[in-house]
Amino acid sequence: MIAKNQLLTSFCSLAISAILLSCNGVESKTKQAGSVSSKDSVATGANKTEDEGTIPAATANTYAPVDSIKYWEAVKNLANGDTTGLWPVIKQPVPAPGAILPFKRVVVYYGNLYSKKMGALGEYEPKEMWRRLNQEVKAWEKADPSTPVQAGVHYIAVVAQGDGGKDGKYRFRMPDKQIDSALNIAKMHNGIVFLDIQVALSTIQQELPLLEKYLKMPNVHLGIDPEFSMKTGHKPGTKIGTYDAEDINYCTKFLQKLVKENNLPAKIFVIHRFTKGMVTNYKNIKLVPEVQIVMHMDGWGEPELKKGTYRHWIREQPVQFTGFKLFYKNDLKKAPNRLMTPTELMKLSPKPIYIQYQ
Template sequence: MLSTKNLLLVPQLFCVAALFYSCSGADSKTPAKNNSTNDSTKTIAAEEKDLFKPVDSAKYFELQKYLANGDTTGKWPVKKDVLPKDGAILPFNRIVAFYGNLYSKKMGALGEYAPKDMWRLLNAEVAKWNKADSTIKSIPAVHYIATVASGTPGKDGNYINRMPDKQIDSALTIAKMHNAIVFLDVQVALSNLKAELPRLEKYLKMPHVHLGIDPEFSMKTGARPGSKIGTYDAVDVNYATEYLAKLVKENNLPAKILVVHRFTQGMVTNYQNFKLRKEVQIVMHMDGWGEPELKKGTYRNHLYKEPVQFVGFKIFYKNDLKKAPNRLMTPQELLKLTPKPVYIQYQ
């Protein structure tokens, strides 16, 4: 199963959308909730308190069992699971995210639509999920590709395009329009996580900003991104969770989420060596496109069989329609999967 979610952003596209998203007037600004300073202060205080909401341990494990969806093999719920730090989002919420990059309309819904239109569509998807599952509340997210694998080597020869801060700031501003959480996605190409994560540290220190890492574009052999599918090992994933956990502890942050994309066996190796930490919740995300049966097969073969902690599922608005039956999978269908996905991404 192919992903083709990136299309390898080229430098010539960099000037296309920057001014639109950073200077588009009311569409890119947070609407004022209330002109009263006192009301505003109360709202901020309430939001900060909610960030560190104590984890109900009984509820946590009850919901993990619910997500296991009756599995009798012993794989789900995950035996080595750990109770997360206060403020944990999962499994108390289901995240429904739009993915993309503001420089390209071809990389996902996030960059394809103006902010108001994007939010109209994303809110509609969140509503569908809340209607389909009343047990776990669905909340919106913006999943922004902050480090993009490129088809050209660039000045450092690493085949990578690092988004400027002003564009990452624009993604955060769009998310703030509806108080959404944010994921910053990293495609390291010929670089590595140790070199790329520190560049995003000031954002990852924000309580509502989380991380995604993409093995597809981790080219450990030195091959050009897009010429073959890359890979991450447990060593890489453990480095990412250790990095996030350190930020959480040093900055008194609520638990972070790490999304790891996957749609082939070789993209992730030695999953059994992943280290679970109370500061970081890991989502293994089924990232391939195709007809429903193919997608479900990928889910069973690579995510169900190799349990980590939580599972996600991606819907491609265009690529999933390329083959019969030419339809998108519905929330009702996805809720029948074992385990139930708790992170849903639309591209």
């Protein structure tokens, strides 16, 4: 089992991954007494993009069918010599046409345009952000020349916050204008987009349908964060939240329906995780051809701690694909900590096919 200090450090990731809005101009202008304060709180004023043009609409499905032989070869390669029998995941369907994984590695910047403290996506102006992200893309292409990289942005579209708001749900839905800006930033370099949901005291069943018009777009995918799914009624940031397989299957079924009805390519569905309790009944998670599930290691700390978290809660509880997050600041908080390199991550078993930088 993972050491107690490792669990403690993973729990402390709340201090940096908990994104608690408590600013003017959101659902409430006053901060309730006792609400969680956060240095990652969102500041008013969004970064503007240079291009706020028309959002692309879904087109007819002209995507080539997936070559099943090449698919299984790539899936086996990701297992990276695993001898436990857990990887590769054999009981999974060949994906629907247009699937990105595992033929390309997805490398994204994460954040929100309202704040420079929530991740690299909002920290830099779009051109500078892409300059930096493209440097990471090159590093991954060098570490694994056999796997092309698909770059993108992972935008927090529903943000857990320290203020309960008018309905007491402790979450703030980003206005369409901000989501549109994220899409336009991605379009600057043919990137894909992930819309991330932190439900707080709301539910995924209430929040996900509100993003349907965006998820109908062929280049838009989904992320959910169990850390901020507060089923116990606690305020976000005071406890680590959770999702059950039932919640995950709801999202999968929702995306599957959109893919089928709108002639879309297969969707990628990212689930953040750094503790056992963040995902329950993982064996009941259902896989379908239209949706590719990534269990994403979301914890921060020194390399050995991150590898331990990945080993215990991602590798040992296999679903389909895996991801790994790197924190530019928080992974370096304690000397001699350092950012793990693509070459190091390529040695993991299984190899992560989704990489997120915050």
